[in-house]
Amino acid sequence: MIHFLYNKFLTRKHVKKENQLVRWLYWQLFKYLKVSLVAYYKNISVDSLGINKKSNMIVSLTSFPARIDLVYLAIRSILNQTESPQKIVLWLGEEQFPKGEATLPSSLLKLKPLGLEIEFCKDIKAHKKYYYAFQKYPDNLIVTIDDDVIYPKNLLKILLETHQKYPDSVLANRVRYMEMENNNYKPYREWEINRVGNNIPSKKIFSTGVGGVLYQPHFFKASFYDLEGIAKTNCIGDDIWLKAGQISNNISVAFTNFYFRQFIEIPDSQKENLYSKNVFESENDRQISEVFDYFGITDKSFE
Numbered sequence: 001m002i003h004f005l006y007n008k009f010l011t012r013k014h015v016k017k018e019n020q021l022v023r024w025l026y027w028q029l030f031k032y033l034k035v036s037l038v039a040y041y042k043n044i045s046v047d048s049l050g051i052n053k054k055s056n057m058i059v060s061l062t063s064f065p066a067r068i069d070l071v072y073l074a075i076r077s078i079l080n081q082t083e084s085p086q087k088i089v090l091w092l093g094e095e096q097f098p099k100g101e102a103t104l105p106s107s108l109l110k111l112k113p114l115g116l117e118i119e120f121c122k123d124i125k126a127h128k129k130y131y132y133a134f135q136k137y138p139d140n141l142i143v144t145i146d147d148d149v150i151y152p153k154n155l156l157k158i159l160l161e162t163h164q165k166y167p168d169s170v171l172a173n174r175v176r177y178m179e180m181e182n183n184n185y186k187p188y189r190e191w192e193i194n195r196v197g198n199n200i201p202s203k204k205i206f207s208t209g210v211g212g213v214l215y216q217p218h219f220f221k222a223s224f225y226d227l228e229g230i231a232k233t234n235c236i237g238d239d240i241w242l243k244a245g246q247i248s249n250n251i252s253v254a255f256t257n258f259y260f261r262q263f264i265e266i267p268d269s270q271k272e273n274l275y276s277k278n279v280f281e282s283e284n285d286r287q288i289s290e291v292f293d294y295f296g297i298t299d300k301s302f303e
Helices: 001-010 018-044 071-078 125-136 155-165 227-232 238-248 276-279 283-295
Strands: 057-062 087-093 116-121 141-144 170-172 175-177 205-207 213-215 252-257
Touching: 001 018, 018 071, 057 071, 057 155, 057 252, 071 087, 071 125, 087 125, 116 125, 125 141, 125 238, 155 170, 155 213, 170 205, 205 238, 205 252, 238 283
Parallel strands: 057 087, 057 141, 087 116, 170 252
Antiparallel strands: 141 213, 170 213, 175 205
């Protein structure tokens, strides 16, 4: 029942004029899900969790010390999918976890026999989510997710079905539409969320990683793996570097057009996050400008 309710909540489209009673009911549903989903995944039987070794899909994510005690909830939600991945790989910075697995919580380590792999690597912040997985698994479908969200049970199924429709595009469950005004980009905060007009893939659709994004590593040139460029542009947001890599290789994004509400965040996971700095302090606008300049992206790149 809880999966049905979560799906019902997430797939409800926004309407301009909404009945107050309906709005109140969905607000109550949201509050119920925030508590109940966490309780569900804390207590779920490990017998119902697992992977499919025959799948070509690998899920990749990263985390850091402030969230390491909570990330197991996000991973459990991916181990409970209707379309199971081949494995889940969690990338952790060696500098942040110098003692390796010795300091990791048991709630996380207990997931290793179920399909979780933990890799330690150079800490390149949010870019760890895709950077190493793309290079280690070049022939797989890579789905990136965040570490602070409980994902719906059909998340991977929806991505895979959309991939089959648009095999030459990046697929995303949550997007923004890159809007222009007087030959300049409007501020990131003004880009509409999950409203892209039609379902045709476009280079102006900007995927946001929190919703889960499906990539094919061969979309990206060797020049994409440019740690010096990431440092030079002070690109904090992995979504922005990924978008520049897509445009420079003429790759469009397709919106799955299935989820329309924000996924439920894990309580206490937002004590440290990039969202406020990037969005509300206009950091995304600076990064987009500098990264696109670095890649040589112009208006004509979107044609």
